[in-house]
Amino acid sequence: MKIIGIGTDIVEIVRIGQMVERHGEVFLHRVYTEEEIRYCQKRKETYPHLAGRWAAKEAVMKTLGTGWSKGVSWKDIEVRSNQMGKPAILLNGGTQEVAEKLGIDEVLITISHCRTFATATAIATANE
Secondary structure: OEEEEEEEEEEEHHHHHHHHHHHHHHHHHHHOOHHHHHHHHOOOOHHHHHHHHHHHHHHHHHHHOOOOOOOOOHHHEEEEEOOOOOEEEEEOHHHHHHHHHOOOOEEEEEEEEOOOEEEEEEEEEEOO
């Protein structure tokens, strides 16, 4: 396995909460997929999970070296969790195209949060 890129991000949970309260569904549907919204809203504390996914998406963008340019968009990076809660990244659209051009086969992700912050670290890998 070869590492193509690494990215990390940290965000204040209250900042994401304020965005949801200020912009509601418009914000949620601009940044998150339907699956992500459902997952987070099922949790006892929604905002830490939304913030964790925000940080994960930012970290993935950093592994690609693109930010929000070159066809990369929020919803093209989806965070899914298995039954045990382990997160995984699913790339779609322009984001998937950028990853393919870079030779990325998989993006590994870890997400964590406490009362005030959510953080994520992503590692983009290629099979050798």
